[in-house]
Every structure is written in C-alpha cells, then in structure tokens.
Amino acid sequence: MDFDRFAARALDTASKRGAAYADIRLESARTERIEVRNGVVVSLADSTSTGYGIRALVDGAWGFAASDEFADAGIDAAAARAVAIARASASIARARVGIVPPDAYRDRFATPLLRNPADIPLGERVALLLAAEKALHVGPLIAVGRAWIDLWSSRKCFYSTSGSRIEQRIVQTGSGIQAMAVSDGDVQTRTYPGDVGLYKSGGWEIVEEAALTDHAERIAGEAIALLSAPQCPSGTVDILLGGSQVSLQMHESCGHPAELDRVMGWEANFSGTSFLDIDQLGHLRYGSPEVTIVVDNTLPQGMSTCGYDDEGTRSESSDIVRDGLLVGYEMSNDTAHAIGRSSNACVRAQGWEFVPMIRMCNLNLLPGNVPFEHLFDDIRDGIYMESNRSWSIDDRRLNFQFGCEIGWEIKNGKQGRMLKNPTYAGMTPQFWNACDAVGDERSWFAWGTPNCGKGEPIQTGRTTQAASPARFRGVNVGVGYRG
Amino acid sequence: MDKRAREAMARAVLARSRADQTEVIVTARDSALTRFARGISNQNVAAIERAVSVRAIVDGCTGVAATNDTDEPALDAVVARAIALATFSPADPQTPTLPSGGPVQAPDGSFVDATARAGADERAQACAAVFEASERAGFWAAGYVSNDVNGMTIANSSGALASYDGTNAAANVKMTGPDSTGFAESYHADVRRIDAAALGRRAVEKARASATPRSVEPGPWTVILEPAAIGELLAYVTSHFSAQSYDEGSSFFAGRLGEQLLGPNVTIGDDYAHPLAPSMPFDYEAQPKQRVTLVERGIVRSLVTDSYYSKKLGLPNTGHALPAPNAWGPQALNIVVANGDATADELIATTKRGLLITRFWYIRTVDHKQAIVTGMTRDGTFLIEDGAIAGGVRNMRFNQSIVEALRSIAFANDATRTGGYSYSLVTPTVKIENFTFTSGTDF
Numbered sequence: 001m002d003f004d005r006f007a008a009r010a011l012d013t014a015s016k017r018g019a020a021y022a023d024i025r026l027e028s029a030r031t032e033r034i035e036v037r038n039g040v041v042v043s044l045a046d047s048t049s050t051g052y053g054i055r056a057l058v059d060g061a062w063g064f065a066a067s068d069e070f071a072d073a074g075i076d077a078a079a080a081r082a083v084a085i086a087r088a089s090a091s092i093a094r095a096r097v098g099i100v101p102p103d104a105y106r107d108r109f110a111t112p113l114l115r116n117p118a119d120i121p122l123g124e125r126v127a128l129l130l131a132a133e134k135a136l137h138v139g140p141l142i143a144v145g146r147a148w149i150d151l152w153s154s155r156k157c158f159y160s161t162s163g164s165r166i167e168q169r170i171v172q173t174g175s176g177i178q179a180m181a182v183s184d185g186d187v188q189t190r191t192y193p194g195d196v197g198l199y200k201s202g203g204w205e206i207v208e209e210a211a212l213t214d215h216a217e218r219i220a221g222e223a224i225a226l227l228s229a230p231q232c233p234s235g236t237v238d239i240l241l242g243g244s245q246v247s248l249q250m251h252e253s254c255g256h257p258a259e260l261d262r263v264m265g266w267e268a269n270f271s272g273t274s275f276l277d278i279d280q281l282g283h284l285r286y287g288s289p290e291v292t293i294v295v296d297n298t299l300p301q302g303m304s305t306c307g308y309d310d311e312g313t314r315s316e317s318s319d320i321v322r323d324g325l326l327v328g329y330e331m332s333n334d335t336a337h338a339i340g341r342s343s344n345a346c347v348r349a350q351g352w353e354f355v356p357m358i359r360m361c362n363l364n365l366l367p368g369n370v371p372f373e374h375l376f377d378d379i380r381d382g383i384y385m386e387s388n389r390s391w392s393i394d395d396r397r398l399n400f401q402f403g404c405e406i407g408w409e410i411k412n413g414k415q416g417r418m419l420k421n422p423t424y425a426g427m428t429p430q431f432w433n434a435c436d437a438v439g440d441e442r443s444w445f446a447w448g449t450p451n452c453g454k455g456e457p458i459q460t461g462r463t464t465q466a467a468s469p470a471r472f473r474g475v476n477v478g479v480g481y482r483g
Numbered sequence: 484m485d486k487r488a489r490e491a492m493a494r495a496v497l498a499r500s501r502a503d504q505t506e507v508i509v510t511a512r513d514s515a516l517t518r519f520a521r522g523i524s525n526q527n528v529a530a531i532e533r534a535v536s537v538r539a540i541v542d543g544c545t546g547v548a549a550t551n552d553t554d555e556p557a558l559d560a561v562v563a564r565a566i567a568l569a570t571f572s573p574a575d576p577q578t579p580t581l582p583s584g585g586p587v588q589a590p591d592g593s594f595v596d597a598t599a600r601a602g603a604d605e606r607a608q609a610c611a612a613v614f615e616a617s618e619r620a621g622f623w624a625a626g627y628v629s630n631d632v633n634g635m636t637i638a639n640s641s642g643a644l645a646s647y648d649g650t651n652a653a654a655n656v657k658m659t660g661p662d663s664t665g666f667a668e669s670y671h672a673d674v675r676r677i678d679a680a681a682l683g684r685r686a687v688e689k690a691r692a693s694a695t696p697r698s699v700e701p702g703p704w705t706v707i708l709e710p711a712a713i714g715e716l717l718a719y720v721t722s723h724f725s726a727q728s729y730d731e732g733s734s735f736f737a738g739r740l741g742e743q744l745l746g747p748n749v750t751i752g753d754d755y756a757h758p759l760a761p762s763m764p765f766d767y768e769a770q771p772k773q774r775v776t777l778v779e780r781g782i783v784r785s786l787v788t789d790s791y792y793s794k795k796l797g798l799p800n801t802g803h804a805l806p807a808p809n810a811w812g813p814q815a816l817n818i819v820v821a822n823g824d825a826t827a828d829e830l831i832a833t834t835k836r837g838l839l840i841t842r843f844w845y846i847r848t849v850d851h852k853q854a855i856v857t858g859m860t861r862d863g864t865f866l867i868e869d870g871a872i873a874g875g876v877r878n879m880r881f882n883q884s885i886v887e888a889l890r891s892i893a894f895a896n897d898a899t900r901t902g903g904y905s906y907s908l909v910t911p912t913v914k915i916e917n918f919t920f921t922s923g924t925d926f
Contacts, residue, residue, distance in 0.1 A: 268657050479921055
C-alpha cells in the first residue's frame with residue numbers, strides 16, 4: 001500500500017482547506033490472540049486493520065478525523081472533516097493551542113527481534129499453550145486453567161506538513177498462565193508472570209523467556225494452598241512488595257498523576273486530575289531519597305519503546321522524580337509549552353482510528369543497592385505481597401488501595417506462612433516517602449502493562465514500568481476484609 | 484455502509500466458505516466525540532470504521548479471522564485464514580451448532596436520523612452552552628458530547644441473517660469550583676434529547692452545593708446513591724449472571740439458583756428493548772435476545788446463555804453471546820433495575836443521617852466470590868442530616884459487598900439510563916443501609 005501517495009493527498013487537502021498544520025498517521029496493525037481455557041482453544045483469532053488518522057490545526061484549535069477508506073474521495077473527505085472539526089473547535093475556544101513539533105525528521109525505526117513470531121509455526125504456538133494449561137490442573141480444586149499468547153505488530157507511517165516522514169515497525173509480544181481454584185465460598189487465583197503475563201516489545205523470545213510450562217505446577221499449587229491459608233491480618237506493618245506490584249503501584253500513583261494533560265484538567269471528567277500541581281514542580285517531596293523515577297521511551301524491550309511518538313517527537317529519557325523530588329512530567333508539545341518546556345515524546349494513539357494524546361510511557365523506578373533477599377532483613381513484623389489482584393485510586397491519585405494474589409508473613413527477617421487476600425492502602429506521597437529500600441539491579445525487571453485505559457473515546461495503552469521489589473514502612477494492611 | 488451493502492457483503496463472504504459452519508459479522512460505524520476542558524476542545528474527533536469477522540468451524544474446531552479491508556482478495560483471504568486457524572485448534576465436543584436466528588425487530592426509537600446527521604458544529608454549540616454555565620458560576624468545566632451510528636449484520640451457515648442500525652448520543656459534564664466539583668450526564672438514542680445547557684446547570688448546582696466540604700468519619704453509613712453511582716456499582720456484579728461464571732463456580736450464587744439471596748424488593752432484568760436504552764435485538768451469534776428476569780423479588784431466577792453454554796448446560800439460549808472469540812462467556816449487557824415507589828427526595832427525607840453520592844470512581848473487585856468491591860466517591864458527595872442536605876463532604880473510599888448491599892436497599896421511582904465506557908444500564912436512585920467506608924481524603 002503506497003502510504004506516501006495517500007499522505008501527500010491528505011496533507012494537501014487539509015492545507016487547501018485552511019489547516020495551518022496537519023499530520024497523518026497511516027497504520028496497518030495485526031493482532032493474534034491464542035487462548036486455551038480448560039483444555040479448549042477458546043480463542044484462535046487473527047485480525048488486521050489498516051487506516052489513517054489526520055490531525056488538522058485551524059486558528060489555534062485541533063480537529064481529528066480517521067477513516068479506513070483509501071479511495072481518493074475517502075481521503076479527501078477525511079481531511080476535510082478534520083479541518084471542519086478543527087474549525088468547530090476554534091469557534092468556541094476560550095484559549096488557543098496548537099504547538100507543533102519544532103523539528104521534522106525523515107527516519108525509520110524497527111523493534112529489534114531475536115525470533116520473528118511469524119516464523120514460529122502456528123501449531124507450535126498452540127501446542128505450547130495446551131501443554132502449559134494442562135500443567136495447571138494439579139488437582140480437582142482447579143476450576144479454571146488459562147494460558148494465552150498475544151502477538152501484536154504494526155507498520156506506522158507519520159507524515160506532517162512540516163516535512164516529517166517517519167516509518168516505524170513495532171512488534172510486541174505477551175503470554176501468561178492463570179489458575180483459578182474454587183472451594184465452597186472461596187475463589188483464589190494465581191497468575192504468572194506478574195499479574196497479567198509477560199509483555200514486552202520483541203519477538204518470540206519474549207514467550208520463551210516466560211517459560212510458562214515450567215511455572216504452571218507451582219502457581220496452581222499456590223492457588224489451591226490459598227484456599228486454606230489464613231486471612232491477611234489487619235493493622236499497620238512493614239511491607240515488601242514484589243517487582244510486578246511495585247510496577248503497578250508506580251503506574252497508578254506516579255505514572256498517571258505525572259501526565260501533564262491530567263495536571264492541566266484535560267482528563268478531569270473521566271480519569272481525573274492530579275495532585276502533582278504545576279506549582280509543586282521542583283518543590284514536592286514525592287518520595288524518599290531512595291525513589292528516582294524516569295520516563296524512558298528508549299528502554300530496551302519497553303512496551304512504549306519506539307523511535308518517535310505520535311506527534312513526531314524523537315524518543316528520549318527524562319526524570320519525573322529525582323532522589324524523591326518531583327522534577328518533571330510526561331508531556332506533549334501543547335502541554336509542555338504551557339510550562340515552558342519541550343515535549344518528552346509521551347504522545348501515543350491506540351491505533352489509526354484514535355487521536356494521539358499523552359500516555360504513560362516506559363516509567364522506571366531506578367534500582368537501589370539492596371539484594372532482594374536482604375530486603376527482608378530489617379522487617380520484624382511484616383508482609384510480603386506479590387502479583388496484583390485489585391487496584392483502585394482516587395481521581396487525584398492520592399488515596400489508593402491495592403490487593404495482591406498472594407502474601408507471606410515476615411517475622412524477624414524471615415519469610416513465613418502464606419496469607420490469603422493481602423491488601424494494603426495509603427496516600428501516595430506518604431507511601432513513597434515510607435520507601436526505605438529498593439532492590440538492586442539483579443531484581444530489576446521491565447514489567448509490561450498491556451491494558452491501560454484513558455481518554456474519551458477510551459483508548460487502551462501499552463506501557464512498561466521497570467522496577468525491583470521495594471520495602472515500605474508502617475503501611476495499613478488487611479483493608480477491605482474483616483480478617 | 485448501509486444495511487443492504489452489509490447484507491450483500493455478509494452473503495458474499497459466507498458463500499466463499501467451505502467450512503462445516505461459518506459465521507460472518509459485518510460492522511460499520513461512524514462515531515464522533517467532542518471533548519472539552521477549561522474552555523477548549525482538547526479532543527475533537529470522528530472516525531469511520533468497518534470490519535468483517537469470520538468464524539469458521541471445521542470438525543468441531545474453531546478459528547476466527549477479521550479484517551477491515553473489503554476488497555475481494557482480502558475477503559477471500561480472511562475466509563481462508565479463519566479456516567486455516569480452525570485446523571490448528573483441537574476439537575471441542577461442546578462446539579455448538581450455530582443458531583438459525585429468527586424474527587427480530589429493532590426496539591422503537593433505536594435509530595434517530597438527527598443523531599446520525601449531527602456534526603461538529605452541533606457538538607460545538609452544546610459545549611459552548613456548558614462553557615457559558617461554567618463562566619456564569621466562575622467555575623471551569625470538562626466533559627464531552629458525542630453522537631454515533633452503528634450498523635451490524637450477522638449471517639451464518641445455519642441460515643441466520645440479522646441486521647441492526649442504531650444511534651447513540653451522550654454528554655457528561657464535570658464542573659470544578661475552588662474546593663468542590665459537580666457532575667451530570669445524559670444518554671439517549673436521540674441527540675435532541677441531550678440538553679447540554681441543563682447538564683451544565685446541574686453540574687454547577689452540584690459543585691456549589693458541595694462547596695466548603697467537611698470530613699466525616701469512615702464506617703457504616705446510610706447512603707443514597709444516584710443512578711450514576713449505583714450503576715457503576717452494579718456493573719461489577721452483572722458478570723455473576725453469566726452461565727460461564729455460574730458453571731465455573733465463581734458466581735456469588737453458584738449452585739443456589741432459585742434461592743432468595745437478595746432483598747425482597749430487588750428485581751433486576753436484562754431488557755434490550757427498554758425505552759430508555761433500546762439496543763440490538765439479537766446477540767453476536769444472531770440469536771434473538773430474550774428479555775430475562777435475573778432477580779425477582781430477591782430470588783435469583785435466571786442465567787444468561789449463548790449457544791455454547793446452552794448446549795453445555797442444557798439451558799435455553801437466551802441470546803447473550805459476545806463476539807467470538809471471547810473468554811468471558813455470555814453476558815447481560817442491558818441491565819434494568821426495577822423502580823420502587825418513593826421519590827428520590829423521599830429517600831433523602833426519610834434519612835436521619837447519611838450521605839448522598841453522585842458518582843463513584845475506580846471501582847475494582849477485592850473479592851470476587853463475595854462480590855466485595857472498593858472504590859471512591861467523586862464529583863458531589865453530600866451529608867444528609869434530619870432528612871435534608873447539610874452540605875458537601877470530602878471524598879471517601881468504600882469497601883462493600885454488592886450482595887450485602889442488595890439485601891438492605893430501597894429504590895426510588897426515577898429509573899434513569901446511566902453508563903460508563905464499558906456498560907450501559909437503567910436504574911433508579913437507591914438507598915442502602917450500612918454501606919462501609921474505610922478511609923477519607925482531603926478534597
């Protein structure tokens with residue numbers, strides 16, 4: 001498909017209709033989902049979708065129109081619609097926006113692959129899942145076993161009236177297993193890896209890294225053991241969170257509130273606003289000195305890793321929290337301009353049919369210097385929790401409550417008996433200021449999140465939070481249960 | 484793509500298949516949404532999308548392939564791909580015969596020309612009306628106005644052919660003052676029934692009335708939940724009525740169908756033809772939808788099924804299939820909660836001390852089997868004292884079993900359509916005793 005010709009026509013039409021600036025993303029995306037549930041392949045699905053989305057700027061206001069009609073008339077209609085929508089935006093605007101990328105690029109980017117998933121025979125992919133799922137059924141209490149693989153690839157070309165032409169080929173891969181144990185009055189679930197599976201940019205090597213079958217028997221056994229495990233007690237104790245749980249904690253309590261469009265109120269009616277007000281920048285003690293968080297769209301195997309974002313800004317790494325101090329945001333061109341900065345390439349669209357907007361990108365808690373096994377040492381009475389089961393946070397991202405699939409007592413520095421239904425709750429800055437140790441590089445891992453929701457119409461984002469296990473002092477646990 | 488074109492395409496794709504059974508779904512959608520915040524349109528978008536999905540069943544094995552390329556070679560390829568995928572799937576003895584369909588009729592009022600025709604200028608004027616309301620109050624507003632038209636055709640090798648065209652319009656407004664917020668929403672198939680100015684005024688009233696909020700102690704409270712709040716809560720229990728959830732044992736009433744598990748005044752159904760939320764009269768397998776009474780006076784009466792679970796459990800097919808493939812099984816997507824007798828004002832007037840809640844946020848399941856969920860209040864929470872509103876309250880977190888809440892609940896008579904990004908339902912305002920809050924906030 002000749003994207004160059006389509007793009008030239010669309011941008012020319014938008015300009016002739018009055019757009020001061022326009023850009024277009026043409027994208028062809030393919031998704032494959034294989035899922036096995038209780039020995040049955042419940043999903044063996046392959047979907048392709050090709051289309052384009054046009055942004056037009058008129059009188060300091062944006063319009064966006066998307067279409068999958070590639071005939072000349074269809075492209076002209078979509079470009080004209082984008083301009084008409086921008087004009088309607090301008091007609092009621094009380095303020096002007098429309099900062100365009102300062103630099104134009106002609107470049108290519110491709111996700112590095114060790115093994116192209118397309119080279120793996122479909123029968124081999126299905127057989128892997130059937131074997132992994134079968135291994136979950138370690139006893140009659142396992143009511144549901146699940147195993148899945150997601151393969152996502154896209155070719156995306158960005159063109160702008162400023163002269164950019166950026167072609168990117170992105171490949172993302174994920175897989176996981178889950179066991180659900182059921183007894184009278186109780187349901188317990190264990191998932192591996194993490195709480196959604198292992199998702200990264202890359203090829204079949206990501207599925208191989210997960211080694212699903214090797215871990216099936218263990219996690220199924222844990223699901224059964226949880227049915228008869230004691231309830232997590234209520235009270236205030238020290239907690240140690242596994243890496244995947246730290247990644248979600250960071251996602252919800254730092255990644256979202258650091259989105260500058262939320263800070264500016266642009267997400268207020270749905271996902272909410274943020275407590276990280278602009279006047280706090282450079283002043284707010286977000287966390288303890290152990291806490292340094294960066295947004296890095298160059299992270300190897302990060303789900304947000306690409307050469308350029310969907311405004312055509314080159315990927316980079318920048319600080320959000322440095323040694324506990326709030327120093328930055330995730331930004332677009334418009335929002336960065338509002339605080340006198342430049343975009344740090346955090347704009348994404350779910351697909352061709354969606355408007356680009358600020359999305360959480362790879363957000364990494366930099367590793368500390370404590371080996372994982374020594375994170376237990378200073379805990380006299382505490383709980384170790386792993387693998388998220390429940391997550392909730394208020395619309396300014398302060399009051400949170402999380403639940404994990406599994407927990408263990410910690411007594412005098414030693415991991416003890418298993419606990420069911422572990423939960424913890426707190427307020428974001430107090431919680432991160434109570435972090436007194438972060439695991440070292442050996443326990444640091446890039447955890448992918450394939451299902452982050454934001455925007456209206458809602459878009460699903462794919463991102464990564466790299467983290468090590470971390471220790472937090474004096475945390476409220478056992479919330480939500482009467483245990 | 485109109486109904487005629489979709490049906491022609493569905494037939495043409497069906498004719499290409501040599502599978503034992505084949506299902507074709509053709510969708511066409513033209514959607515538009517203007518989102519606004521602080522006096523600008525920050526997301527003003529429109530999209531035209533088509534898709535063709537093919538489910539092929541060969542020797543009890545299923546494959547699904549989809550594309551949005553409707554050229555002849557692409558349609559040949561998508562059929563071939565679905566059949567090829569099926570050959571890699573082990574046979575499932577529960578694979579059903581695809582439904583043969585039946586007569587269906589779109590509910591009255593489900594398609595409105597004015598909604599299908601509304602453009603960016605109409606949406607802009609609706610946003611301007613909200614801006615004016617916010618500016619008069621000295622507040623700022625965020626929200627959206629949307630309209631869309633959706634076409635769906637399903638054909639299969641059992642002879643089913645069903646088509647539906649529907650429209651939807653919606654708007655919501657969050658109004659923000661110095662120390663308080665307010666919210667209003669509206670959904671209708673007819674865009675002319677969306678009164679943006681009225682939504683703006685209502686959101687202003689909410690924000691004004693909740694100004695200078697005070698903190699109250701966590702613990703058990705009597706709560707009045709407006710439709711947006713109870714709707715968000717109920718959305719986390721509807722999956723329990725899926726035959727899959729019941730069969731696997733994760734439903735709160737697994738093994739207890741027919742028992743009185745909820746309050747004797749609780750009646751909940753699934754009704755695709757409710758006048759406030761008219762919807763598609765068939766499911767994603769072209770099976771005509773049944774109106775199902777899920778709970779009758781507190782007794783759990785029925786599950787919802789699709790062809791797979793109808794065969795597996797020996798139950799009638801109620802027409803609640805999701806698009807294949809899916810991991811969730813059949814789902815009740817048109818929940819309707821029966822009205823009570825009192826007005827919403829009477830529920831407040833009979834409350835000695837309680838909380839009036841406009842909206843919840845970020846509800847998540849804490850314990851699936853007990854249907855315990857947690858979440859936050861937002862955008863208008865009020866203290867009720869001696870039967871009257873006594874001012875705004877800072878937001879709080881709750882942890883509550885929905886099942887327990889449905890055992891001590893009273894219903895107003897103001898059934899309203901509410902919804903979020905993943906659900907739509909009709910419910911009145913409700914009053915619940917001993918609703919448990921566990922912590923608070925400073926805002």
